[in-house]
Amino acid sequence: MRTLKDYITSLLTEGCREDGRSLLEYRPITIEVNPIPKANGSARVKIGATEVLVGVKLDVGEPFPDTPDSGVLIVNAELIPLASPEFEPGPPKEEAIELARIVDRTIRESGMIDLEKLCIKKKEKVWMVFVDIYPLNDEGNLFDAGVLGAIVALRNAKMPKYDKKEEVVLHKELTTEKLPLQATPILNTFCKLNGVLFVDATTRERKASECRLSIATKANGHICAMQKGEFGSFTADEILRLVDLAIEKGKELRQLIK
Amino acid sequence: MSDKIFVKIKDVVIPGELLAEGMTFLPAGRAFRKGARIYAATIGIVDVRGRVIRVVPLSGCYMPKKDDLVIGRVINISRSGWAVDINCPYSADLNIGEVTTEYIDLAKTELSRYFDIDDYLLARITDISESKYVKLTAKGRPFRKLIGGNIINVSPTKIPRIIGKEGSMITMLKQLSDCDIVIGQNGLIWIKGTPQKEMMVAQAIKKIERESHLTGLTDKIKIMLSGKK
């Protein structure tokens, strides 16, 4: 019996994929802005059959002791069993933690949120930005979908009212004020199989792959985060080639957010 | 009390929907009787033949049936046979005695010589016990290990459409693609040819699965397979 790996490899070496895409083509992407009224900002993103729901909630709390005049960003991902037969109920496991941390670094390292502007009272009160990622159907590439969802949710988030006197957030009252944002990072994840590099892997392609590399870029072509995963390896040349591709693909996906 | 049928052939019905009333009717497929009334048990299509009211399911996993031809994957090798995954909630067993008529010295023979873990094979269900213990046979033709090729998974409810009336659809698929195609009642289909042809057949079968209820499907598939050479 030819294994999944052999089968996918044979297709990739011909430059094609099970769904007819080319190696550097994304599946169709749709983005729904603010579908969740209770969230301060939200996005529902589909990349092919993969679907992710991201919500942003804002609250006021104490800053971290080493950054006393800076707002706080907390990113969490829950791989709920609804989205895949491979997800089990329970606290986040490594896959969920890696997804959350990659999205976190993409946002944080790009400087997307001007955290200093989120300070209310130094050392005591700052805005806390919670980004929570929930896959609704996992058909591969949760990383890119998660980042896209987080970026859109943050860009469209509205601040709740803060009562300075009582020092309490009025969660049910929204202002028209948005978060202080500067950059728009995009994440592109590439996989490698038998020397062939391709973007936006489906579940089957991911299972057959040797390794993956996620690269986050900003509009100015700078790289702000990278993460290699799985048990294979990349050459330096491959990495540099992927950076070029990430800048190109990053531009493409950024267009969808405008 | 007069006998009444409340639905007609090809109606889509949902669980609990009233189909007929009268003791002379017989429920079949996914239909059940409660008192004098017959209801649908799952989402399905109505078929009425004489007094038999059948609901053909439109959704649902494979539930093993005696004499079904199935494609399975070996998940475990025991002392005297194999445990096989046949794409249903119950595991199936294949005993060495149901693979070959030769005398096998179990102490000296590696069963993996016949079927190893992750091998796919074509078998038939010979028996299902009360406690859903499924027994398989792979003795004689056409049963064998399926070597090479590609396995795809479709909803078992679409298998009849993929086979077609008297095998018309699958015959056409084989002819136009030059591939070996074996269909399991349990929703697994094995395709063997060139990688390009295998992918083409897989896409054609997925199309049949999606559009099984539409007319003109046979022609569409013909065009799809003839067009891409």
Next chain:
Amino acid sequence: MTKVGQPPKLIVRGKRLDGRAPDQLRPIKIKAGVVPNAAGSAELSIGDTHVIVAVYGPREVVPRHLARPDRVYLECIYDMTTFSTSDRNRPGPSRRSREISKVTAEALGPAIFLEHYPKTELDVYIEVINASAGTRTAAITASAVALADAGIEMRDLVCSIAAGKIDGQLVLDLFEPEDNFGQADLPISIMPRTGEITLLQMDGDLTKEELKKLLAMNQKACQEIYKKQKAALKEKYEVKK
């Protein structure tokens, strides 16, 4: 049930705060088959309450010792996203969500031919993505559609809705302020064919007469909800010319 502070008037000039009549449901939207990975699924919104349900199974029971020799092991897990509520709620199960998971399974179980799937497990995963009162009844209604979508053998669907008392008046389908400041809340679920009640909970203060009237109101509303469930399933499975 009543929150601290001066509760607002919930009936103003004979009308509810969102303009509905006492026996009027919020707008309901149901779609079947929204999670491709699942055996069956459904998405439902009633007013601003929004849930997604996915059904997996029947499949092998894990861990093995939970397997029942004569019937399926049904598990429902009700979960809320952190951003589904005004105050962000911590991820993971709470005592409330675990109770709702249990009563949901007990609401759906009677409708399923459990004995047709011995030694297997059926999982119903419910995710509340926006909570605005009536999440458990929305969850049950959507779960029934998801189970049907999965081809699970059932004797009937299950419909669920809540009715209650606000400012002394009996009303159907409490929305958020009514749920927070009302005097009684009665969620039920029924199997529409026979009217059998599979979920019944109550909080607050009711006389027997009031209870009787609320039950009748709920039962009537369930027939309307049943039509929507049926329409959602037929929309997915009927021939589209």
